[in-house]
Amino acid sequence: MDRPLGAYSLSIAYMQDFDVVVIGSGPGGYVSAIRSAQLGFKVAIVEKYAVMGGTCLNVGCIPSKALLDSSEHYYNAVHSFEEHGIDIAKPKVNMGQMIKRKAGVVSNLNAGISYLMKKNKITTFHGLGSFDSAKTVKVTKEDGSSEVISAKNIIIATGSKPTILPFIPVDKERIITSTEALKMKEVPKHLIVIGAGVIGAELGSVYARLGSKVSFIEFADSMIPTMDKTMGKELQKSIAKMGADFYLSHKVTSAAVKGKEVTVKAQDSAGKEVEIKGDYCLVCIGRRPYTDGLNLAAAGLTADERGRVAVDEHTLQTSVPGIYAIGDVVRGAMLAHKAEEEGTFVAEVIAGQKPHINYNLIPGVVYTWPEVASVGKTEQELKAAGIAYKEGSFPFKALGRAIASGDVDGVCKVLADATTDEILGVHIIGARAADMIAEAVVAMEYRASAEDVARMSHAHPTYTEAMKEACLAATAKRSIHS
Amino acid sequence: MAIEMKVPAVGESITEVTVATWNKKEGDHVKLDEVLCELESDKATFELPAEAEGVLHIVAKEGDVLPIGAIICTIEAGGATASVKVADAAPAAAVAAPVAAPAPAPAPVAAPAAGPTSVLEVKVPAVGESITEVTVSVWNKKTGDSVSLDEVLCELESDKATFELPAESAGVLEIVAESGTVVPIGGILARITVGGSVAAAAPAPAAAPSAPAAPASTGDATYAAGHPSPAAAKILDEKGISAASVAGSGVGGRITKEDAVSAVKPASAPAPAASAPVAAASSERTRREKMSSLRKTVARRLVAVKNETAMLTTFNEVDMKPVMDLRGKYKDKFKEKHGVGLGFMSFFTKAVCVALKEYPSVNAKIDGDEIVFHDYCDISIAVSAPKGLVVPVIRSAENLSLAGIESEVVRLAGKARENKLSLEEMSGGTFTITNGGVFGSMLSTPIINAPQVAILGMHNIVERPVVVDGQIVIRPIMYLALSYDHRIIDGRESVSFLVRLKQLLEDPARLLLDI
Numbered sequence: 001m002d003r004p005l006g007a008y009s010l011s012i013a014y015m016q017d018f019d020v021v022v023i024g025s026g027p028g029g030y031v032s033a034i035r036s037a038q039l040g041f042k043v044a045i046v047e048k049y050a051v052m053g054g055t056c057l058n059v060g061c062i063p064s065k066a067l068l069d070s071s072e073h074y075y076n077a078v079h080s081f082e083e084h085g086i087d088i089a090k091p092k093v094n095m096g097q098m099i100k101r102k103a104g105v106v107s108n109l110n111a112g113i114s115y116l117m118k119k120n121k122i123t124t125f126h127g128l129g130s131f132d133s134a135k136t137v138k139v140t141k142e143d144g145s146s147e148v149i150s151a152k153n154i155i156i157a158t159g160s161k162p163t164i165l166p167f168i169p170v171d172k173e174r175i176i177t178s179t180e181a182l183k184m185k186e187v188p189k190h191l192i193v194i195g196a197g198v199i200g201a202e203l204g205s206v207y208a209r210l211g212s213k214v215s216f217i218e219f220a221d222s223m224i225p226t227m228d229k230t231m232g233k234e235l236q237k238s239i240a241k242m243g244a245d246f247y248l249s250h251k252v253t254s255a256a257v258k259g260k261e262v263t264v265k266a267q268d269s270a271g272k273e274v275e276i277k278g279d280y281c282l283v284c285i286g287r288r289p290y291t292d293g294l295n296l297a298a299a300g301l302t303a304d305e306r307g308r309v310a311v312d313e314h315t316l317q318t319s320v321p322g323i324y325a326i327g328d329v330v331r332g333a334m335l336a337h338k339a340e341e342e343g344t345f346v347a348e349v350i351a352g353q354k355p356h357i358n359y360n361l362i363p364g365v366v367y368t369w370p371e372v373a374s375v376g377k378t379e380q381e382l383k384a385a386g387i388a389y390k391e392g393s394f395p396f397k398a399l400g401r402a403i404a405s406g407d408v409d410g411v412c413k414v415l416a417d418a419t420t421d422e423i424l425g426v427h428i429i430g431a432r433a434a435d436m437i438a439e440a441v442v443a444m445e446y447r448a449s450a451e452d453v454a455r456m457s458h459a460h461p462t463y464t465e466a467m468k469e470a471c472l473a474a475t476a477k478r479s480i481h482s
Numbered sequence: 483m484a485i486e487m488k489v490p491a492v493g494e495s496i497t498e499v500t501v502a503t504w505n506k507k508e509g510d511h512v513k514l515d516e517v518l519c520e521l522e523s524d525k526a527t528f529e530l531p532a533e534a535e536g537v538l539h540i541v542a543k544e545g546d547v548l549p550i551g552a553i554i555c556t557i558e559a560g561g562a563t564a565s566v567k568v569a570d571a572a573p574a575a576a577v578a579a580p581v582a583a584p585a586p587a588p589a590p591v592a593a594p595a596a597g598p599t600s601v602l603e604v605k606v607p608a609v610g611e612s613i614t615e616v617t618v619s620v621w622n623k624k625t626g627d628s629v630s631l632d633e634v635l636c637e638l639e640s641d642k643a644t645f646e647l648p649a650e651s652a653g654v655l656e657i658v659a660e661s662g663t664v665v666p667i668g669g670i671l672a673r674i675t676v677g678g679s680v681a682a683a684a685p686a687p688a689a690a691p692s693a694p695a696a697p698a699s700t701g702d703a704t705y706a707a708g709h710p711s712p713a714a715a716k717i718l719d720e721k722g723i724s725a726a727s728v729a730g731s732g733v734g735g736r737i738t739k740e741d742a743v744s745a746v747k748p749a750s751a752p753a754p755a756a757s758a759p760v761a762a763a764s765s766e767r768t769r770r771e772k773m774s775s776l777r778k779t780v781a782r783r784l785v786a787v788k789n790e791t792a793m794l795t796t797f798n799e800v801d802m803k804p805v806m807d808l809r810g811k812y813k814d815k816f817k818e819k820h821g822v823g824l825g826f827m828s829f830f831t832k833a834v835c836v837a838l839k840e841y842p843s844v845n846a847k848i849d850g851d852e853i854v855f856h857d858y859c860d861i862s863i864a865v866s867a868p869k870g871l872v873v874p875v876i877r878s879a880e881n882l883s884l885a886g887i888e889s890e891v892v893r894l895a896g897k898a899r900e901n902k903l904s905l906e907e908m909s910g911g912t913f914t915i916t917n918g919g920v921f922g923s924m925l926s927t928p929i930i931n932a933p934q935v936a937i938l939g940m941h942n943i944v945e946r947p948v949v950v951d952g953q954i955v956i957r958p959i960m961y962l963a964l965s966y967d968h969r970i971i972d973g974r975e976s977v978s979f980l981v982r983l984k985q986l987l988e989d990p991a992r993l994l995l996d997i
Contacts, residue, residue: 354719356712420705446736447706 016123018044020350021137021151023129023294026054028327028339029157030113035347037120044149045122046129046139051106052113055159055328056336058106059179064199065367066102067182067206072369075209075242080406093187093210102182125149129158131299134320138295153322153350156309157343158294160287160328167254168194168283174257175281178203188212190278192264194252196223198366200284201235205368208242215245215276217252217266224366228378228427230393230413231366235429238370238409247274255281289329299323316346324349338362361444365434370396370410373437376425376444379415388418392450392474394466396430398482401461407431412466414450414474421449421475432463439467450474484556485534489521489548492905496523497645498549500774501542508540512557519554524779525908527901534559549646552632602651604635604672606665615666618659620729624707625657635672636661651676661731707735714742723747776870787932792968795927795939798980800987802943802958805829808990820885826940827863827891828884830915832993833986834938835859835880838913841979843971844964845912847933853970862911862931863891865898872898873931875911915940925961935970938983939963 019041022033030052033045051058077091117124125147127139132148140146162177164170172180181203189212193204196218208214216223216239222232223239223246236246250266253273262281267273289307296302296309300320304310309318309325316324324346327339341357348355366372382389396402396410410430416423426440443453454471458464469479489499502520506512515531518538532538536559542548606616616638623635632648635655649655653674659665710718710725714737718725721742728745730737773781787793809824816824838845838859846855859880862873874894879887897903914931919942928939939962946959962983966976986992 354716356715356719358712417705422705445712446732447709452733 015136016044016147016149018042018123018149018151020044020153020155020347021046021129021149022155022157023137024048024054024157024159024327025052025113025124026157026159026327026339027056027336028159028343029054029155030116030343031340032155032157032326032343032347033122034116034120035344036350037122039347039351041153041347041350043120043122044125044151045117046125046127046137048126048128050126050142051110052117052124053106053110054157056339057109057113059182061336061367062109063102063106063182064178064202064206066105067098068202068367068369070098070101071206071209075369083406095184095186099183099185128293130293130295131297131301132295134299134323151322153324154299155343155346156291156294156318156323156325156329157327157339158290158329159339160334161290161292162283163286163288164283165194165252165285168252168281169255169257170283171257174260174262174279175255175283177283181206181282184280188278188280190215190280192217192262192276192278192281193284194255194264194281195219195284195286196246196248197226197284197286198224198364200282201239202367203282203284204244205239205242208239208244209369213243213245213278214239215247215278217247217250217264217276219249219251221249223248224372227364227366227372227374228413228425229380230411231372231374231427231429234409234411235366235368235370235372238429239368247276250274287328287334291329315349316342317349332359333362333364335362335364358445361441363437363441365437367434370407370430371433372427372429373433374425374427375437375440376423377415378425378427379413382415382424387424389424390416390418390421390450390474392416392470392472392477392479394469394473394479394482396463396466399461399463399466399469400481401463401465402431404461405431410466412436412470414453414467414470416450416471416474421451422447423450423453423471423474426467426470428466430463430466436464436467439464451476484539484558485536486553487518487530487533487555487557489550489552489554490530491550492521492523492526492528496525496550496905498547499523501544501546501548501554502527504540504544506538508538510538512536512538521554522774522776524776526903526905528904530554532557549634549648551648600676602653602674602676603670604647604650604674606638606667606669606671607647608667615664615669618661618663618665618671621657621661622729623655623657624735625655627655629653629655629674638671647671649674661729704734706733708737709735710737710742711739713739717742718745721745721747774870780870783932784929787930791930791932791935793930793965794968795963795965796973796976796980797925797964798962798977798984800960800962800984801948802826802960802987804988804990806943806958816885820889822885822888822892824884825888825891827915827917828887829987829990829993830938830940830983831861831863831876831879831887831891832884833983834861834913834915836986836993836996837979837982839880840982841975843975844936844966844979846935846970847912848935848967848970849933856912858912860910860912862914862934863894864914864916864931865895867898867901867903872903872908873911873914874898874903874907875909914938917941919943919960925963927963928965930965930967935967936976936979937965939965 020036020043022029022045025045025047029045033043036043056062074091074093077088081088125139127141130138130140132138136148136150137154138146138148162179169175170177178199187210188207191204191207191212191214193200193214193216196216200216201223204214204216222229223236224232247266249269252264252266255262255264260279262278264276264281265273289303291303291307291309301309301318301323308331309329311318311325311330316326318325326342326346328334332338345355345357361375363373363375379391391413393411393413397408402408412430413427414423415425423444426437428436450471454468454475458468469481473479499521502522504519506518512518512532512535514535517529518532519530521528521530534557536557539556539558541556542554548554619637619639621636623629629635629649630652634646635649636647638645638647651674653676656673656675658673659671665671708725708730717739718728723745725737728737728741731741732738805826813824842855845859846853858878861876861879863876864871864873876887876890882890894907911931911934913934914937916928916937917940918926919940923941925941926939928937930937941961943958943960945956947954948957948959962980964976964980
């Protein structure tokens with residue numbers, strides 16, 4: 001005999017059912033949830049922390065930019081005001097206020113995301129999301145209680161966490177990660193930064209500006225080694241002006257804390273050992289995909305050897321139908337805006353649309369001062385691929401706007417195809433580079449040639465004139481102002 | 483010398499024909515005016531007579547779809563040998579290599595500089611007497627492309643039809659009138675540089691003289707041609723259209739969002755495998771057949787009418803007893819005198835003509851911002867022919883007697899069944915009558931026969947209980963349907979038209995007395 005229908009309906013009545021459940025509310029997750037809602041889906045988002053926004057908003061992009069700007073103001077007050085004709089009493093860093101302001105910026109945006117969830121009628125669950133099955137997600141709340149929700153589609157957007165080297169004892173007091181570096185109680189006297197990649201460069205430069213002596217130890221032979229070599233070289237020049245030391249091509253062998261002193265030992269490429277002593281050590285050697293506690297196995301999924309969730313290139317679907325993954329937890333650059341694109345992409349894929357992401361044209365940005373931004377191929381990549389290219393550069397020191405502001409460090413470099421003149425890569429270091437790179441992305445999405453951009457009017461005086469001039473240089477070495 | 487037989491221009495809106503049957507075989511000796519084959523267009527079937535006496539060489543096989551002007555066959559006059567003809571029929575490549583090299587080497591590439599060049603102007607052909615200008619809708623080729631003889635260069639659009647323009651010669655194309663340009667008849671669309679070097683004609687400013695040995699000039703027009711913008715790429719993917727099949731209107735041939743939005747999936751090429759209706763796999767429970775060009779046109783037009791008009795249908799019923807009584811009484815005498823049977827069609831046609839005179843908007847058509855009223859009634863009659871639905875026209879039906887109408891119906895229906903209707907006999911109707919009743923239809927909503935604005939649907943006659951003078955009586959009843967274009971016909975006219983028909987048919991004496 002059949003079971004009475006009521007038995008089914010009763011059990012289902014207790015389980016909330018959604019079209020899309022997003023695990024993680026970082027820039028990938030919340031964008032994905034909003035786009036899904038826009039497409040008419042019934043959407044839920046699960047967030048482990050009490051606040052929305054993930055790494056980017058809480059312990060990444062946003063707070064670091066808040067501190068970068070605060071430190072920049074301080075640095076200008078100390079070093080530039082006098083030249084600008086502003087005489088003030090010697091400024092002092094109030095670390096407590098600086099951190100408080102940063103916290104205000106973050107909570108402002110936290111509230112913004114919560115508002116967006118409400119506005120789009122997205123149900124928010126606070127608790128650790130884990131797979132219960134391929135179609136259900138268990139949300140374990142802080143008080144230990146749990147709830148299971150079901151979904152036709154599940155999007156993994158759990159992001160990443162800082163990588164920790166096994167032989168470096170991170171105590172989060174003296175040997176710290178980027179998370180702690182964003183809530184320091186004092187300005188370090190000597191900050192040792194292990195890893196001079198994007199995060200190390202950004203946070204290292206914050207404290208260099210606040211007056212810390214900063215020593216960068218980097219395994220590769222330049223700062224921000226994945227970017228075009230010119231960028232790393234120029235950035236190092238800029239940061240060196242603040243009195244930073246660089247130990248490039250150095251391999252860290254140990255780190256130890258003794259009281260308030262941290263000792264880091266490293267070897268150069270010849271095997272010669274150096275010992276650096278400081279009061280804080282910031283470890284920024286990268287980030288790892290974060291799937292801890294997600295219970296991938298219950299959904300029939302496994303992470304690869306680097307902790308990533310494997311996805312199909314064309315749909316971002318995992319090996320289990322109906323489960324997708326986006327952002328830092330999948331292959332590709334760990335960038336908030338890449339995660340956002342993927343968030344939109346997956347929502348549209350679920351809706352049966354055929355969106356596109358041009359991964360080659362996702363810009364990379366480093367929020368140091370001067371900023372670094374790039375898109376497309378680096379000179380090294382073009383050489384390796386055997387593509388004949390032309391290079392056109394324009395220095396900020398020849399730019400009216402930069403001279404007027406006193407931000408003359410920097411260069412805009414355009415790489416174009418030797419025959420077609422198509423722009424293949426743009427690399428900018430200088431004031432406002434992060435904003436300027438958008439022009440390069442638009443141009444390259446439309447496969448513009450260097451001359452196309454060179455023939456477009458750029459307002460004067462602006463930093464973006466550097467782009468026009470570099471394109472003129474790339475076209476036929478005919479920049480006007482150099 | 484061989485004579486090339488091409489597809490003749492058979493009507494202004496006809497752009498291609500299908501080779502239906504060959505009456506002659508390859509190598510047959512044919513006489514002047516002997517019928518070689520039958521060609522089928524979406525409107526009619528016609529025969530192709532030989533333009534000369536000689537030996538036939540078939541170029542297009544049965545089932546091939548050919549544009550107007552394409553070569554169907556060649557006739558070798560004077561009985562020369564086969565080998566000569568093969569050379570004649572060889573593709574245009576030979577033209578480019580006038581050097582008398584017998585070997586079929588890739589001559590045009592190898593020795594381009596030597597050949598004499600001439601520039602041929604591609605002009606807008608005269609496509610119909612009322613057409614004075616055309617719009618270039620799409621270029622299939624780019625400036626600098628090598629084109630071969632009869633390759634379709636572009637699509638031209640007039641207010642009446644779209645047609646393709648084949649290359650009159652092989653050579654290198656230089657576009658003069660870009661897509662979207664309006665060009666008068668005789669205006670220059672492009673130039674074809676015949677013979678000579680490909681590189682010299684290409685617009686590339688650099689390296690022209692240095693080394694024509696470089697690879698073909700396909701890519702250097704602009705490297706970004708055909709590159710879709712981010713939004714365009716998504717739209718094209720969702721439509722399942724490859725970017726390669728879309729002509730970009732953006733800078734340098736880039737595909738803009740608008741291009742993608744308006745892109746239409748190209749008609750898929752005929753299945754490469756045998757197109758014979760033999761089922762591909764006997765285990766499958768479906769069967770595929772290619773749509774005939776008549777079917778395709780009918781399909782396209784019907785959908786167009788549904789999309790482009792404000793069509794709706796009004797109904798009424800007619801007591802057929804009076805007409806049936808009259809017919810029963812006189813049908814033998816009628817047949818005797820006129821040699822044609824007295825059917826219902828003549829009554830309906832006659833009544834329609836009277837009603838159309840009283841409600842001229844039903845007998846009109848829309849032309850741009852104007853309404854064209856017809857002071858005559860050319861009544862199209864929908865006839866089911868073996869190859870599908872055709873609508874021959876009874877000319878000036880308002881001037882014909884019932885017998886005249888009946889004999890026209892018989893004549894046209896007979897020709898329709900034999901597929902012998904001419905284009906002329908099927909064009910220019912002002913109103914259509916369709917009779918679904920012959921198949922047993924009780925009620926239907928016919929689709930207007932554009933550019934007409936109304937169509938009358940007749941149905942089967944069924945004995946039904948009706949109330950006459952307070953009594954339930956049994957009467958032969960036919961439901962009538964009038965589908966009409968509400969853009970120019972309002973409910974008052976359409977309903978009154980149908981009521982008037984009912985009045986005339988239920989009291990046929992009114993037809994005689996014109997009241």
